Amino acid sequence: MSLLWVWVTLAAAAAQTLRFLLQRQLAGAGRGGGLSAGGATFSRFLFGAPIASLIAAGLLAAGARVAVPGAGFFGFVLLGGAAQVVATFLTVRLFSLRNFAVGVAFTKTEAVQVAILSAVLLGERVSALGWAGIGVGLLGVLLLSRPPEGFSARAMVYGVAAGGLFGLSSICYRGATLALEPAPFLARAFVTLACVTLAQSLGMALYLRLREPGELGRVLGSWRRTVWVGVTGVAGSAGWxxxxxxxxxxxxxxxGQVEMVFTLLASVFWLRERLSAREGAGMALVVGALLLIVAAQAGGG
Structure with missing residues (x-):
């Protein structure tokens, strides 16, 4: 089962790419439109929370034993959930500043930030080969993310901030799942996911009620489209x-930087955007980085 995490991560990246495509449309940057950045962000959690809760309840009913969570678990859940909401909001806003592939690329500085945070907060370090993979991947992502007309300062700020917040949420979710040991990994994953998405749904609902009157009704009224954001969102989150x-x-x-490759392929085949030679080279670097990362972990690094 040593490489199970690899296949799960690849599936999560694919689901997240699809969810970003759907969310981009809901936010008005693609076909359809109609929701604010906050509404499009909320749609991710609203329909995902019940699905995650049902699966977690099913695992517990089937005999998975999970100890009563302590304060540390809920601290990780609330901090990680809040960081992810803000990061998702910033990512949705990016779609109106840059084309789809470039907007997502700016968030990929997360890989470096999460490696540093992981060592500081959880004491989990990365090997030299792992750092090499992260560095090569970052170069590939930067190559992919530079449009011919140059960077947008606002897009860079949003993207780097989103990447840092996504990184913080990842560390918190890792910490929350570790706090539930020695329960089976699936039970730990889905109990954590259920708690996180419930907290996010309640928090976002309160935010929209206070700051964007009427947006809750628009999200619910668009349920035929928003439900798929929730489904793909919870599928990706379950994988992560x-x-x-x-x-x-x-x-x-x-x-998870392989998501950048999936994003570019989606941009070419779905959104009809052109793939340049520079982007092709960036994709090659990202794929090479993934091989280094897998090799680093397989070698015990």
């Missing part, structure tokens, strides 16, 4: 949380 329960978050998020 399961991977976090199995492996150091730094390796998981570094491998």
């Amino acid at each position: 949380f399961t991977a976090f329960a199995l492996m150091n978050a730094a390796y998981v998020r570094a491998l």
